[in-house]
Amino acid sequence: MSNDAKPIPVIVAGALGRMGIEVIKAINAARDCDLVGAVEVDQAKEGTDVGLEIGLDALGVCLTSDLEGCLCSKSQEVKNDGPNSGVVLVDFTHPSVVYEHTRAAIAYGVHPVIGTTGLTTEQINDLSDFANKASVGTAVIPNFSVGMVLLQQAAAVAASFYDYAELTELHHNFKADAPSGTCIKTAEILEELGKTFNQNKVDEHESLKGCRGGLRESGLRLHSVRLPGLVAHQEVMFGSSGESYTLRHDTIDRSAYMPGVLLTIRKVRKLQTLVYGLERIL
Numbered sequence: 001m002s003n004d005a006k007p008i009p010v011i012v013a014g015a016l017g018r019m020g021i022e023v024i025k026a027i028n029a030a031r032d033c034d035l036v037g038a039v040e041v042d043q044a045k046e047g048t049d050v051g052l053e054i055g056l057d058a059l060g061v062c063l064t065s066d067l068e069g070c071l072c073s074k075s076q077e078v079k080n081d082g083p084n085s086g087v088v089l090v091d092f093t094h095p096s097v098v099y100e101h102t103r104a105a106i107a108y109g110v111h112p113v114i115g116t117t118g119l120t121t122e123q124i125n126d127l128s129d130f131a132n133k134a135s136v137g138t139a140v141i142p143n144f145s146v147g148m149v150l151l152q153q154a155a156a157v158a159a160s161f162y163d164y165a166e167l168t169e170l171h172h173n174f175k176a177d178a179p180s181g182t183c184i185k186t187a188e189i190l191e192e193l194g195k196t197f198n199q200n201k202v203d204e205h206e207s208l209k210g211c212r213g214g215l216r217e218s219g220l221r222l223h224s225v226r227l228p229g230l231v232a233h234q235e236v237m238f239g240s241s242g243e244s245y246t247l248r249h250d251t252i253d254r255s256a257y258m259p260g261v262l263l264t265i266r267k268v269r270k271l272q273t274l275v276y277g278l279e280r281i282l
Contacts, residue, residue, distance in 0.1 A: 009078050009087045011037030019092035021054045026258040037070045038063050071108040080109035084269045095177045099123045106136045111268045114140045117181025128274040137271025142181030144260030149279045151249045152189050155236045159190040162238035170225040170233040178224040191218045
């Protein structure tokens, strides 16, 4: 049987988190994917079947807090010996550990699919160099929503016509990093034009520090909102004389990300380098 015909073995890190649970359910429902590892920092859950923990039938995969041990054992069971082979790691954990997780996966020949945001530009560049040297396909995806990709592409077109723009992202109050990786990625796409935004018309000052948002070198300002009841939302507002133009994307449920997650799982093993952003996968 060829590698293409075998289910893709997948490890999920952050297995009991909001996104991790959705990912496991999506993998379980996908005929071409096979959950082989579930990593969670809660040691009290060590050794319990992940399926039973998230409301499914037993999946035969026990939770572990040892990510590196899981990467090591699964990479030995399923070798990365050419295009479209090897294990995939899907990571939805925490900004404080995502760099180490990604680097460890590459070192073991496991293909990382990173949904955790918070990686710095320097870290992404370092991981890209490491993935290139190891020839391990890696995907760093700040947002797995196809709708968000469409918003970003529309914003890039609009930015050619508007010199004033501000970005606002709104998330649930359990999100650790701000601004979101998606918002940063959107700003980077606008900045590819090489222009400067938001020329000052007055000597601006803040009576409350930070109320004007974070200022990037391009002049773009990014604003973050954190409230219970929100999932993930983003606005890009452009302004010009006599008009404004607003693009907005709302994620109502985390299931919206699953088609993008599964698509990336299916494509990352065909890569030999790091890609940044879902638009590079579509």
